Amino acid sequence: MELLEHLTDAELVALVVGGNKEAFAELVKRYQRQVYSLAYRLVNNQEDALDLSQDIFLKLYQNLGKYDPQRPFSPWLYRLACNVCYTSLRRRPQEALPLDKVIEFTPLVPLDGGPEDYYESREVQELVRRAIAELPENYRVPIVLRYLENLTYQQIADIMELPLSTIETRLYRGKALLQKRLSLVLERGARRELSRG
Amino acid sequence: MNCQEARQLITRFVDEELNAPQEQGLYVHLSGCPYCRHEVFLARETNKLLALACTHVEPPAELLGRVMQAVGAPSKNFAPPRLGRRFWQKWQRSRKNFSAIVAAGFLFLAASLGLALNGYDPVRALMGRVEAFDRDNQVALRNGAEAESGLQSSLVINVKSGGEKSSNKSTTEDRRGATKPGSLTKKPESLVFENVPSKKDNPGFSSDRSYQDIGAGQEHMGSPTPQEQPPQADRQLVPLEVDRGVYAVLLVLDDKEIPSHLAWSPDGKEIWYLVHGSGGQEGFSIPVGGGDKTPLSRTQLAVLQGVDVQTFSGKPSIDVPKEAEAVAWSEQGRVAYLLGDQVFTAAPGGGKVAVLSGVKSSKVSLAWSPDSDLLAVNAGPPPAGEEGREGLWIVGPGGENLRRLSKTGGGSDLLWAPDKQKIAFSDASGTYYVAFLGQDTRSGRVVRITSVGGYGSREGLAWSPDGQSLALVWGEKANERGLWLVKFESTAY
Numbered sequence: 001m002e003l004l005e006h007l008t009d010a011e012l013v014a015l016v017v018g019g020n021k022e023a024f025a026e027l028v029k030r031y032q033r034q035v036y037s038l039a040y041r042l043v044n045n046q047e048d049a050l051d052l053s054q055d056i057f058l059k060l061y062q063n064l065g066k067y068d069p070q071r072p073f074s075p076w077l078y079r080l081a082c083n084v085c086y087t088s089l090r091r092r093p094q095e096a097l098p099l100d101k102v103i104e105f106t107p108l109v110p111l112d113g114g115p116e117d118y119y120e121s122r123e124v125q126e127l128v129r130r131a132i133a134e135l136p137e138n139y140r141v142p143i144v145l146r147y148l149e150n151l152t153y154q155q156i157a158d159i160m161e162l163p164l165s166t167i168e169t170r171l172y173r174g175k176a177l178l179q180k181r182l183s184l185v186l187e188r189g190a191r192r193e194l195s196r197g
Numbered sequence: 198m199n200c201q202e203a204r205q206l207i208t209r210f211v212d213e214e215l216n217a218p219q220e221q222g223l224y225v226h227l228s229g230c231p232y233c234r235h236e237v238f239l240a241r242e243t244n245k246l247l248a249l250a251c252t253h254v255e256p257p258a259e260l261l262g263r264v265m266q267a268v269g270a271p272s273k274n275f276a277p278p279r280l281g282r283r284f285w286q287k288w289q290r291s292r293k294n295f296s297a298i299v300a301a302g303f304l305f306l307a308a309s310l311g312l313a314l315n316g317y318d319p320v321r322a323l324m325g326r327v328e329a330f331d332r333d334n335q336v337a338l339r340n341g342a343e344a345e346s347g348l349q350s351s352l353v354i355n356v357k358s359g360g361e362k363s364s365n366k367s368t369t370e371d372r373r374g375a376t377k378p379g380s381l382t383k384k385p386e387s388l389v390f391e392n393v394p395s396k397k398d399n400p401g402f403s404s405d406r407s408y409q410d411i412g413a414g415q416e417h418m419g420s421p422t423p424q425e426q427p428p429q430a431d432r433q434l435v436p437l438e439v440d441r442g443v444y445a446v447l448l449v450l451d452d453k454e455i456p457s458h459l460a461w462s463p464d465g466k467e468i469w470y471l472v473h474g475s476g477g478q479e480g481f482s483i484p485v486g487g488g489d490k491t492p493l494s495r496t497q498l499a500v501l502q503g504v505d506v507q508t509f510s511g512k513p514s515i516d517v518p519k520e521a522e523a524v525a526w527s528e529q530g531r532v533a534y535l536l537g538d539q540v541f542t543a544a545p546g547g548g549k550v551a552v553l554s555g556v557k558s559s560k561v562s563l564a565w566s567p568d569s570d571l572l573a574v575n576a577g578p579p580p581a582g583e584e585g586r587e588g589l590w591i592v593g594p595g596g597e598n599l600r601r602l603s604k605t606g607g608g609s610d611l612l613w614a615p616d617k618q619k620i621a622f623s624d625a626s627g628t629y630y631v632a633f634l635g636q637d638t639r640s641g642r643v644v645r646i647t648s649v650g651g652y653g654s655r656e657g658l659a660w661s662p663d664g665q666s667l668a669l670v671w672g673e674k675a676n677e678r679g680l681w682l683v684k685f686e687s688t689a690y
Contacts, residue, residue: 021265021268021269024265024268025261025265028260028261028264028265029261032256032260032261033253033254033255033256034253035256036254036255036256036257036260037252037253037254037256040254041250041251041254046257050256050257050259050260050263053256053260053264054260054263054264054267057264058264058267058268061268124246125249125250128246128247128249128250129250132247132250132251143247143251144251146212146247147244147247147248147250147251148251148252148253150473152214153209153212153214168208168209168214171208171212172205172208172209175208175240175243175247176208178243178247179239179240179243182243182246185246186239186242186243186246
């Protein structure tokens with residue numbers, strides 16, 4: 001079945017709707033990294049990301065008949081994935097107070113020390129990922145789309161089917177919350193950068 | 198613009214989502230607001246953190262199995278996909294695609310009849326059909342794209358040492374190959390530019406021999422002692438501006454990565470640039486003498502990313518009106534700006550001086566010479582029916598020695614060479630020029646670098662430390678912008 005790898009997305013979809021599940025397996029293989037990464041960066045938890053990815057692919061399977069083969073497949077899949085994630089995140093019990101409801105919240109405190117490439121240290125990256133996962137979902141989804149896939153604001157607006165101005169506002173507010181939450185990390189990183197010259 | 202408004206723009210600024218007027222307005226605010234300059238720094242740092250944290254992860258191996266198991270499991274809550282009416286309509290519009298579907302259906306039907314038992318693989322059979330179909334389409338697309346763009350060979354400049362002619366016609370695949378840097382294996386005199394089209398069929402770099410004397414502001418057209426060119430049988434070999442001492446080499450061309458924020462390494466051997474990659478903003482270095490691009494170190498990257506903020510830092514406080522546009526600070530603390538239709542300069546402790554009036558265009562860029570003794574003004578055309586000041590001008594900080602170097606201008610790019618002898622600039626159409634100034638800056642001429650208008654890039658111009666070479670991002674089409682190295686020899690000026 002290696003030859004399925006050479007088919008375009010639209011051709012694979014045509015085979016799937018004709019009943020070929022191997023073609024669907026090829027689609028999953030082709031996009032599982034993107035889908036799982038999106039889910040993982042949104043929930044910051046392997047188990048939840050696995051469940052969410054599975055939900056996305058099952059939703060995809062059910063909706064393949066609605067796909068317009070004259071349009072690129074990837075943005076369409078992303079739109080569907082975002083809808084599934086959004087619905088799932090909204091249903092999910094809130095483990096912590098949403099950041100936008102908290103007036104005075106404590107910045108995440110990084111440990112002292114650390115390697116030369118401070119921002120790249122595992123500890124700092126985990127703090128950032130935690131901060132992202134604790135954002136309200138309407139800020140979290142556009143931020144992850146922006147930085148995971150390097151999408152433009154307009155592309156995010158198209159995927160989320162929202163006005164561009166809404167995406168601008170959400171990214172601004174989301175990043176402002178993150179900046180506050182990560183203020184100690186940023187200060188420490190800036191000091192190290194200066195001390196290194 | 199107040200700080201609150203500026204902060205909303207800063208998020209979009211660091212994400213490169215502002216349009217030119219918004220960016221200009223933000224620059225004006227930043228020039229007088231250290232707090233917001235710090236916000237730019239924090240926003241960039243936040244972006245760095247996010248880019249590092251939001252990376253792709255490999256999915257666990259069990260994901261595929263779980264999905265396929267769920268797809269195969271019968272459930273009243275889970276229905277297999279059905280073809281929607283829209284799907285059929287769209288597919289039927291494309292005869293070839295429809296044929297592929299029919300072929301797929303036929304082949305799978307055949308498979309279900311038991312052909313597979315005889316070693317017949319329906320998928321392989323389909324692949325044969327689809328591959329043939331794709332091959333045809335690719336050929337058609339390639340030929341169509343070439344015919345449409347007229348770029349068969351225009352952007353492919355493989356630099357080889359003299360005498361190495363190549364009779365190969367370049368193709369789309371060659372153009373992909375052009376993403377690799379060209380190599381300067383010999384001095385420019387001995388360079389042979391392969392597949393460089395002439396002005397007639399090449400939108401790229403100019404072989405136009407027009408030039409302008411700037412002494413009295415009069416333009417002249419002429420051909421100063423052009424060398425006799427050998428006859429070109431099929432335009433495989435066309436020297437580029439060789440009689441003028443101006444050469445261009447394409448270093449990088451990739452439609453997915455448009456270079457920006459150019460800078461030369463201090464030793465002048467490499468050009469550093471930024472692109473937006475999948476992991477956020479990425480920096481690369483490309484050696485001008487030949488070789489592949491390599492990623493920049495974090496320190497080098499910080500130099501590029503901090504370029505425009507450093508411009509604002511540590512400037513003495515001069516009151517710049519809020520309505521001012523095209524604000525430019527000099528290293529010595531002078532400022533120049535456009536207010537209404539006048540260009541003003543101001544120095545610390547001194548009042549403002551109008552140095553150029555009647556600039557009836559919003560497309561104006563200003564730049565101070567390295568020693569801050571001259572201001573260059575690149576002004577666009579006035580509204581139809583009005584008289585303006587279109588062109589490239591230079592003027593002293595007190596309004597003295599006003600001279601017009603070119604009658605065309607209005608592009609956003611304007612950059613002095615470190616030796617103060619050259620100014621690179623663009624006009625409103627995106628055509629690029631270099632004005633050569635004599636030692637006394639009272640004589641010289643203007644050479645056109647690109648023969649037609651096109652697209653540059655943010656901070657897409659950079660002079661080498663010795664002022665003899667110019668790095669330029671340019672393309673006639675927005676998605677075909679490459680990083681060019683333009684070299685000047687003494688015969689150019």
